[in-house]
Amino acid sequence: MIDRVPAVLEVLDCSQDRAVRQLPGPRPQPVRSLPVRPAKRPFVKNEILARLSIQQLAAIGECLETVVLKERMVLQEPKKPVEHVYFVESGLVSLRVVAAESMLETAVIGYRGAVGTSFLWGGHLSTHQSVVVFPGSAHRIRLEDLRRIMKVHPEIRDHLFEYVQALTFQCVQTGLCGVRHHREQRLASWICLAGDAIDSSVLPVTHDYLSSVLGLRRAGVTETLIRFEEQGLIRKMRGVLQIDEHKLLEDKACCCYKLVSAAYAPSLSVRALGEEQPS
Numbered sequence: 001m002i003d004r005v006p007a008v009l010e011v012l013d014c015s016q017d018r019a020v021r022q023l024p025g026p027r028p029q030p031v032r033s034l035p036v037r038p039a040k041r042p043f044v045k046n047e048i049l050a051r052l053s054i055q056q057l058a059a060i061g062e063c064l065e066t067v068v069l070k071e072r073m074v075l076q077e078p079k080k081p082v083e084h085v086y087f088v089e090s091g092l093v094s095l096r097v098v099a100a101e102s103m104l105e106t107a108v109i110g111y112r113g114a115v116g117t118s119f120l121w122g123g124h125l126s127t128h129q130s131v132v133v134f135p136g137s138a139h140r141i142r143l144e145d146l147r148r149i150m151k152v153h154p155e156i157r158d159h160l161f162e163y164v165q166a167l168t169f170q171c172v173q174t175g176l177c178g179v180r181h182h183r184e185q186r187l188a189s190w191i192c193l194a195g196d197a198i199d200s201s202v203l204p205v206t207h208d209y210l211s212s213v214l215g216l217r218r219a220g221v222t223e224t225l226i227r228f229e230e231q232g233l234i235r236k237m238r239g240v241l242q243i244d245e246h247k248l249l250e251d252k253a254c255c256c257y258k259l260v261s262a263a264y265a266p267s268l269s270v271r272a273l274g275e276e277q278p279s
Contacts, residue, residue, distance in 0.1 A: 044057075044087075044089070044139070045089050045090065045111045045199075046087040046088060046089050046111050046112075046113075046114070046138075046139065047111060047112045047113070048087055048112075048113065048114055048159055048160065048163055049087050049139065051159055052155075052156060052159065053155070055153075056153045056155060056156055059149050059152065059153055060141065060146070060149050060153075060156065063141050063142065063145040063146070063149065064087075064139040064140065064141050065139070065140045065141070066137060066138075066139060066140075067086065067137065067138050067139070067140045068135075068137055069086075069088075069090075069091045069093070069132045069135055069136045069137055069138055070132060070135055071132055071133070071134070071135045072131060072132060073131070073132040074129065074130070074131050074132075075093065075115050075116070075130040075131070075132065076115060076116060076126040076128070076129065076130040077126060077129055078097075078098060078125075078126055078127060078128055078129050079125050079126065080125060080126050081125060081126075082116050082118060082119050082125070082126050082143055083142065083143055084116055084140050084141065084142055084143060085114055085115065085116040085117060085119075085140070085141050085143060085146055086114060086115040086116055086138040086139070086140050087114045087138055087139040087140075087141075088109055088110055088111055088113060088114065088115065088136065088138045089111055089136065089137045089138055089139060090110075090111060090136030090137050090198065091110070091132060091133075091134045091135050091136015091137065091138075091198065092108055092109070092110050092132070092133045092134035092136070092194060092197055092198050093108070093109040093110075093115055093130050093131065093132055093133065094107075094108055094109075094130070094131050094132075094133045094213065095107040095108070095109060095115075095128045095129075095130055095167075095171070096128055096129045096130075096131065096213075097128060097129075098129045103129075103212065103213070104178070104213070104215055105174070105213035105214070106128065106170070106171040106174045106175070107167055107170045107171050107174060108133070108190075108193060108194055108197050109130075109167070109197065110194075110196075110197025110198045110199070111197070111198070111199060112163075112196075112197065112264050113163055113166075113167060113197075113264075114160070114163065115130045115138075116130070116143070117160055117163065117164045117167070118164075119143060120157070120160055120161060120164050121164075133205075133209070134198060134203070134204055134205075136198075163264075165263070166260075166263040166264045169259075169260065169263045170260045170263065170264075173256050173259055173260055174256070176256070177189065177254060177256045178214075178215065180254075181254040181256065183216055183220050183221075183224055184224050184227075184252060185252065185253055185254035186214055186216070186254065187210065187214070187216075187221065187224050187225070187228075188228070188233075188249050188250070188252035188253035188254075188257070189253035189254050189256050189257040190210065190213075190214060191203065191234070191241065191243060191249060192243075192246065192249055192250055192253050192257050193257060193260060193261070195243050195246065196261065201242055201243040201244075201246065202240060202241075202242050202243075203240070203241045203242075203243070204239060204240050204241075205239075205240075205241050206239055207221050207222050207225065210225075225241070228249070228252070231248075232244060232245060232248075233245045233248055233249045233252070234249070
């Protein structure tokens with residue numbers, strides 16, 4: 001399901017001054033125009049879009065489409081041309097390396113990020129498979145439209161580069177984590193990162209899924225999650241995992257969790273931009 005996103009900024013009609021005919025009698029007072037309200041900043045949860053100025057958001061907003069992200073929906077395939085960039089608003093997307101009928105997850109993308117940004121490195125083909133894990137929504141833009149807008153507003157490219165650097169760091173750190181850290185640390189780290197990515201403590205995830213994306217034995221995953229539950233860190237229900245003690249779960253995670261979280265920390269306050277007034 002795809003809907004065209006309405007124009008980002010409100011367009012306000014400004015009445016033009018009309019000439020006042022001189023008539024006998026008292027001189028008429030000049031007609032004063034009503035004050036023009038500042039353009040309202042629309043609400044977007046995606047952190048990349050939220051950090052743009054009103055003018056930049058207006059430019060890119062004309063080309064955005066709202067897309068419903070359904071579970072197991074494939075957004076991009078490896079070695080296929082990148083046609084769209086998806087700015088995730090809600091839900092979770094798994095970024096994967098696929099080879100020889102095997103798969104390994106390298107990153108998860110939620111409202112802090114976007115899918116399809118590999119073009120910034122100069123490539124035209126996708127390097128990963130991108131699959132929706134938790135359903136949600138995204139703002140989609142055609143790659144050629146985004147390139148055109150970035151020529152006029154190069155600051156948008158700068159924001160995307162900052163994100164791509166963080167995403168690249170997460171992919172590399174995930175590879176290191178897989179060979180250096182043990183099962184309990186990796187599971188705790190993934191649960192914390194996924195919870196942060198969707199801004200929720202409830203994760204619709206199964207033991208089978210965690211086993212496949214982390215390359216762990218299912219029995220080992222189940223054993224570790226039972227231990228987390230006994231310690232009061234999480235609660236397991238059928239097909240759902242709820243985080244009860246995020247801070248304590250962080251303590252169980254390896255250093256990768258804090259390193260990756262720090263990489264995504266915005267260098268510019270989103271709230272400050274939200275209060276920005278057009279010049």
